[in-house]
Amino acid sequence: MEKEQNEIILRNLKLGVDSTFKTVYESNRIPFLNFARKYNLSHDEIIDVYQDTYIIFYENVMSGKIKSFTSSISTYLFSIGKYLILNKLKKNKKNIAIELVVVKEDVEDSFEFNTNDLSKEQKLLYKYFETLSVQCQKLLTLFYYRGYTIKEIVKEGNYNNENVVKSQKSRCMKTLKERIKANTGN
Amino acid sequence: MIKKELLYHYFSGTLTVAQELEFNELLKKDSAFKKQFEFEKNLKVAIKKKQHQILKTKLQNFEQEIELTKQPTTTKLKLWMAAASIVLLVSAGWYFQNLSTSIDYKTLYATNYSKYPNTIYSITRDSVIDTSLVYKAFEAYEASDYSKSITLFQELKNTNNPEYVDFYLAQAYLNNHQLDKAIDTFKNIIKNHKEFSTESLWYLSLAYLKSEHPEKAKKALKLLVENGNYKKTESLKLLKKLS
Numbered sequence: 001m002e003k004e005q006n007e008i009i010l011r012n013l014k015l016g017v018d019s020t021f022k023t024v025y026e027s028n029r030i031p032f033l034n035f036a037r038k039y040n041l042s043h044d045e046i047i048d049v050y051q052d053t054y055i056i057f058y059e060n061v062m063s064g065k066i067k068s069f070t071s072s073i074s075t076y077l078f079s080i081g082k083y084l085i086l087n088k089l090k091k092n093k094k095n096i097a098i099e100l101v102v103v104k105e106d107v108e109d110s111f112e113f114n115t116n117d118l119s120k121e122q123k124l125l126y127k128y129f130e131t132l133s134v135q136c137q138k139l140l141t142l143f144y145y146r147g148y149t150i151k152e153i154v155k156e157g158n159y160n161n162e163n164v165v166k167s168q169k170s171r172c173m174k175t176l177k178e179r180i181k182a183n184t185g186n
Numbered sequence: 187m188i189k190k191e192l193l194y195h196y197f198s199g200t201l202t203v204a205q206e207l208e209f210n211e212l213l214k215k216d217s218a219f220k221k222q223f224e225f226e227k228n229l230k231v232a233i234k235k236k237q238h239q240i241l242k243t244k245l246q247n248f249e250q251e252i253e254l255t256k257q258p259t260t261t262k263l264k265l266w267m268a269a270a271s272i273v274l275l276v277s278a279g280w281y282f283q284n285l286s287t288s289i290d291y292k293t294l295y296a297t298n299y300s301k302y303p304n305t306i307y308s309i310t311r312d313s314v315i316d317t318s319l320v321y322k323a324f325e326a327y328e329a330s331d332y333s334k335s336i337t338l339f340q341e342l343k344n345t346n347n348p349e350y351v352d353f354y355l356a357q358a359y360l361n362n363h364q365l366d367k368a369i370d371t372f373k374n375i376i377k378n379h380k381e382f383s384t385e386s387l388w389y390l391s392l393a394y395l396k397s398e399h400p401e402k403a404k405k406a407l408k409l410l411v412e413n414g415n416y417k418k419t420e421s422l423k424l425l426k427k428l429s
Contacts, residue, residue, distance in 0.1 A: 005344045022248060026248065030378050030379075034377075052242075059234075122232045126232040129236065130236070140229070144197060144230040144233050145237050166194075173225075
């Protein structure tokens with residue numbers, strides 16, 4: 001029963017069903033807040049960590065890094081959350097740095113993080129990506145973020161065939177390059 | 187293979203072993219290819235960052251909704267809730283059963299217990315057929331079909347998991363003679379400051395009575411008396427009988 005339920009949740013999250021995204025956030029919120037309380041963070045800080053944790057969890061589901069739930073959702077959230085909290089606290093406490101080493105290996109193998117700051121090039125792409133048409137943004141997001149194949153994009157975006165998608169994708173990237181070039185000379 | 191196709195397969199995660207070799211060779215030798223690869227890789231990071239922002243905003247909005255729907259609780263209430271959860275947790279390990287007295291706890295329970303009404307979902311019994319899970323669950327609860335309502339509340343918990351569901355589930359356990367489950371569920375509601383926390387303290391004390399743990403029941407009742415008005419008179423009367 002629980003297993004079936006989890007499979008439904010996993011499938012809905014992957015499909016981007018908004019109500020599931022919200023329900024899972026809400027139903028794990030209080031257990032997470034209770035779990036995080038022992039780390040001596042303020043309420044606002046804990047909420048902030050919970051949100052970052054939830055996004056990482058969600059993206060790992062979307063990317064297929066989490067293929068099925070081998071334990072409860074809260075267990076995943078706790079391990080990601082613990083890692084983020086320890087990272088946050090490590091700067092001023094030595095014993096935390098030690099605990100972090102132990103947690104790190106385990107967590108970094110299981111999840112993708114990518115929470116680093118953007119490089120100069122990435123910042124430009126971020127800025128000019130937003131100037132692209134909605135259709136371009138959607139197409140590129142489906143491909144690079146959601147990991148859709150061209151075939152899946154044909155279906156999702158009501159395109160006629162794969163070649164249309166491919167050529168549009170090329171055009172979108174070309175526009176992006178041109179805009180960056182025109183504004184920065186890069 | 188066309189260079190574009192290689193990049194496509196790379197980002198789709200569908201490169202074959204042979205293609206991967208070709209891909210790595212090109213990265214080393216072909217600077218234009220490498221440049222395009224770096225561009226797409228950076229684009230992927232930038233899009234991811236943008237999606238992060240979108241998701242974060244979404245979650246911040248959820249938080250605002252949660253804050254708005256929260257019932258105003260006084261600091262005092264929060265304090266005693268915290269105290270209650272600590273006491274309940276600490277006391278879990280060292281209770282003693284009062285076997286020597288002649289108090290009949292089961293009768294005390296029966297005279298004090300009344301089922302908490304369904305305040306959640308109106309059961310109208312008119313001609314319109316409501317097939318929702320929540321309707322069926324409360325219909326069974328109102329009809330005192332507790333084992334059925336347990337199954338349905340659990341199903342509800344596994345799907346929508348509304349905040350009130352634990353409280354009604356605990357009520358059903360209590361009536362279905364599953365005392366350990368009822369106690370654990372009430373404790374959990376109090377510990378997590380969920381909806382019906384105050385009411386749960388009262389029913390927890392009754393569950394302890396029913397399971398003949400008078401010392402634990404007294405602790406719960408004292409907390410209830412000290413910190414609010416809910417069932418205060420009844421709690422004081424019960425405490426008197428238990429002392």
